[in-house]
Amino acid sequence: MPRSHKTKKEFDTLCAESTFEVRTSRSHQLPIYPTAAFCFDSLEEGIEIFSNQPGHHVYSRYGNPTVEAVAKKIALLESFDLNKEAYGLLTSSGMAAIHLALDSILTAGDAILTQPILYGGTTELLNKIFKKNGINIFTADLNNVNSLEKLIAENKSIKAIFIETPVNPTLQCINLEAICKFAKKKKLQTIIDNTFATPYITQPLKFDVDIVIHSTTKYLHGHGASTGGAVVTLNKNLFHDKLWPQYKLVGYNASPFEAWLVDLGMKTLPLRMEQQCSNAYKLALFFQKHKEILKVNYPGLKSHPSHNIAKEQMKLFGAMLSIEIKGNLNRVKKVLNALQLCTMAPTLGETNTLILHPATMSHLKVAKDVKLAQGITDNLVRISVGLENINDLINDWKQALS
Numbered sequence: 001m002p003r004s005h006k007t008k009k010e011f012d013t014l015c016a017e018s019t020f021e022v023r024t025s026r027s028h029q030l031p032i033y034p035t036a037a038f039c040f041d042s043l044e045e046g047i048e049i050f051s052n053q054p055g056h057h058v059y060s061r062y063g064n065p066t067v068e069a070v071a072k073k074i075a076l077l078e079s080f081d082l083n084k085e086a087y088g089l090l091t092s093s094g095m096a097a098i099h100l101a102l103d104s105i106l107t108a109g110d111a112i113l114t115q116p117i118l119y120g121g122t123t124e125l126l127n128k129i130f131k132k133n134g135i136n137i138f139t140a141d142l143n144n145v146n147s148l149e150k151l152i153a154e155n156k157s158i159k160a161i162f163i164e165t166p167v168n169p170t171l172q173c174i175n176l177e178a179i180c181k182f183a184k185k186k187k188l189q190t191i192i193d194n195t196f197a198t199p200y201i202t203q204p205l206k207f208d209v210d211i212v213i214h215s216t217t218k219y220l221h222g223h224g225a226s227t228g229g230a231v232v233t234l235n236k237n238l239f240h241d242k243l244w245p246q247y248k249l250v251g252y253n254a255s256p257f258e259a260w261l262v263d264l265g266m267k268t269l270p271l272r273m274e275q276q277c278s279n280a281y282k283l284a285l286f287f288q289k290h291k292e293i294l295k296v297n298y299p300g301l302k303s304h305p306s307h308n309i310a311k312e313q314m315k316l317f318g319a320m321l322s323i324e325i326k327g328n329l330n331r332v333k334k335v336l337n338a339l340q341l342c343t344m345a346p347t348l349g350e351t352n353t354l355i356l357h358p359a360t361m362s363h364l365k366v367a368k369d370v371k372l373a374q375g376i377t378d379n380l381v382r383i384s385v386g387l388e389n390i391n392d393l394i395n396d397w398k399q400a401l402s
Helices: 011-016 043-051 065-078 094-105 120-130 145-154 176-185 236-250 256-266 269-289 307-313 329-338 368-373 390-401
Strands: 087-091 111-114 136-139 158-164 189-193 211-215 229-233 293-297 320-325 354-356 380-384
Touching (some): 065 087, 065 229, 065 256, 087 094, 094 158, 094 189, 094 211, 094 229, 094 236, 111 120, 120 136, 120 158, 176 189, 229 236, 269 293, 269 320, 269 390
Parallel strands (some): 111 136, 111 158
Antiparallel strands (some): 087 229, 293 320, 320 380, 354 380
8 A cells, every 4th residue: 555645745746746545446447557667665565575576566577467467368368278377478569579489499509490481570580680699590391391300300400490370471371280299309499470360260389389479469459559469388487487587678568558459459359350251261262263363372262272281270261361463563553552442551450451562562571582482473462351341342352353
């Protein structure tokens, strides 16, 4: 309880005072704690809390009630039905979450194995930041586990595998059961970006993944008004000995208000995912039959190379898809500029349908030969399908493609 002040206070003292006792019932919504630090009623209490911090709050970079509540919620969703406790941290962005996860387990001289195509920001982070810090990057087809045997045998410095599934933007799916089984056999840690699927569709911890990361900016928040990330693990020692100390000392933490926005968005996550995935499937079927579309990348289609993998590990097939439009780049520009309902924006997972041209936007910095080898051509368009009426969406694409 705050210390009482029995003497009369002057006007400027009342203005400066920051702690008042508030008498109220329990808040119906998650309260926001917009404070940098937490007060102690006495020096003795401060000494006790600093000597034994778990369960107490000292400074918001170390821990904040709003931020911790949302991190715990995401951890509960990722570990749903596992009957195991998961541990979570909420970061300032998805990129911060990836950096926290990798920097906590890798040191100079180590190497990481990943797939040839990832989100462009992740690729840049690996090649520009981690390489500079002495971490080598290897890429390979993570679905060809047999071919990985030789790679691992010849490169003992590989300590971890970074996975993105479905892959941005071609929607290839990585077989989590196979790659995680292989990783455990080789004593490699696995980190997965589960942003596209969300825990509503896929729970990687069920496949023995070591660390799950999210850009909460996308589907978890779902409304395009918050930037954040999350890191989740079942490994208590990994959390307490590596992830949390790194989080605390470097300052990866999300702000209480950003955390509150994520919590608000997650209340409708199942509803949004059901509708958006349904819309995506119907839109994919429309594209599959359209004469102006060369290719449709959507795991829900039987024609997609990863369809069988997706069926095994995804509850739904997701709300992301990509298409190849006939013609050259000028034709693609004409089609995209003719759309009326779809918004051109470098993000995804929001309530409205968003489009992006990967070759010139999200994957601009990826080498051209690598892009082409992975199907990222000038014809490719990524679509994050929203909550609009599906007939309106189809009609919009019909007129744009005509």
